[in-house]
Amino acid sequence: MSSLTSELLKVERKSRSVRTRRLRWVDRVLFDEYGTPRLGNYRDPIREIFFILLSAKTTDRQYRASHRALFAAFPDIASIASASVAAVERCIHSGGLSGKRSAQIIAVAKALIAVPEPGARAFLKRAEPAESYPFLLSLPGIGPKSAFCVMMYSMRADVFPVDVNVQRIAERMGLIAPKLKHYTAQSTLASIAPDGCSRTLHVGMVAHGRKICLPVDPKCGQCVLRSECRYGKKRSPGLAQS
Numbered sequence: 001m002s003s004l005t006s007e008l009l010k011v012e013r014k015s016r017s018v019r020t021r022r023l024r025w026v027d028r029v030l031f032d033e034y035g036t037p038r039l040g041n042y043r044d045p046i047r048e049i050f051f052i053l054l055s056a057k058t059t060d061r062q063y064r065a066s067h068r069a070l071f072a073a074f075p076d077i078a079s080i081a082s083a084s085v086a087a088v089e090r091c092i093h094s095g096g097l098s099g100k101r102s103a104q105i106i107a108v109a110k111a112l113i114a115v116p117e118p119g120a121r122a123f124l125k126r127a128e129p130a131e132s133y134p135f136l137l138s139l140p141g142i143g144p145k146s147a148f149c150v151m152m153y154s155m156r157a158d159v160f161p162v163d164v165n166v167q168r169i170a171e172r173m174g175l176i177a178p179k180l181k182h183y184t185a186q187s188t189l190a191s192i193a194p195d196g197c198s199r200t201l202h203v204g205m206v207a208h209g210r211k212i213c214l215p216v217d218p219k220c221g222q223c224v225l226r227s228e229c230r231y232g233k234k235r236s237p238g239l240a241q242s
Contacts, residue, residue, distance in 0.1 A: 005159045005190040005198070008133050009144065012191055019175050019192045026173070026225060027197045030204030033224050037207045040064055045124040045154035046077060046112065049139065052146045053104060054092060060210070066092040070105070077120075081109035104141040111139055124150075129157050144186055152199055160193040161202055162186040165209025172213065172231035 006013045014020065040060070042048040050070060054063040069091040074080040080088065088102040112120040124132055129151060136147035148161035162170075167185045170176045176188050193201070212219045218235075226232040 003195060004129055004157065005148065005193055008129060008159065009187050009190050011187045014191045017192045020194050022173070022175060022228060023192060023201065024194045024197070025228065026169075027194065027201040027204060029224050030208055031200050034204050034207045036200050037203055039203055039206060041149070041153040043154055044121070045150055046121050047071070048150045048154045049108060049112075049136070049142070049146075050080075050105060052149050053101065053108065053141050056141075056146075062094055065094055069094075077109045077112050080105060081113050101141075107140040108142075124155060127155075129155075129159070132157075144183065152202065158196060158198045160190060160198040162189050163202075163206060164215075165213070166202060166205045168215065169205050169209055169213050169225070172218075172229055173225065174230040 003013050040051070042051055047067075051063070051067050054066045054070070058066075070080070070088070073087070073091050074083055083106060085099070085102045085106060088105055089099060092101060092105070115123055123135070127135070132151060132155060133147055136142050136150055137144070142150075145161045145163060148157075148159040149163075151157040151159050152161060162182070162185050166189070167176070167180070167182065170185070170189060171178045171180075175192070176185055180188065208223075208225070212223050213225075218232075220226055220229075220232040220236045223229065223232055226236075
């Protein structure tokens, strides 16, 4: 259940919130609009960890290319763990922040190969959320959102990651206060996220944020959420009635 998100973050659950009902509506509307789009994520939790690490503060095209280049050069985590920072940096340079990320990637690979047999992949695939979540947080560069992405995409856990697209849409709709720090936004939305639809709601909001609810000059006239969006109503009066 999505209450798992609030449980792991240790925040109070508000399951009867009006905002929870609005998020259920958002989920239904975005599912009708986008279905459940594939965003390039991996069922393999090890691949997904590196995919999420590379996705921070860069474009979809860039981090996909960086991830492909990384695993083309280093086909397993043991080879990444033994690589030099310079060698990893050459693979992921196009994604930006390559120096910092290279060191993180090598450190993560070393932590993963240190997991006793049968290894990190087997552990993550069989672990309960109460075990996998703190393990993921212990990895360099992995915070709550990144951990939830790995758990949701690769382990089918009903947890609700809040990325920049989710936060932006929630702010504009008046579901959370504007300009919250990311951890506060993650915790606030965890307390109201509806049970059972974390994945469809997350990927729907990501797809909508990339296509319509853009950071600059959003396409409010094409927005299927505009009837319930405070930002859209203020920006384009009359659209909600059209």
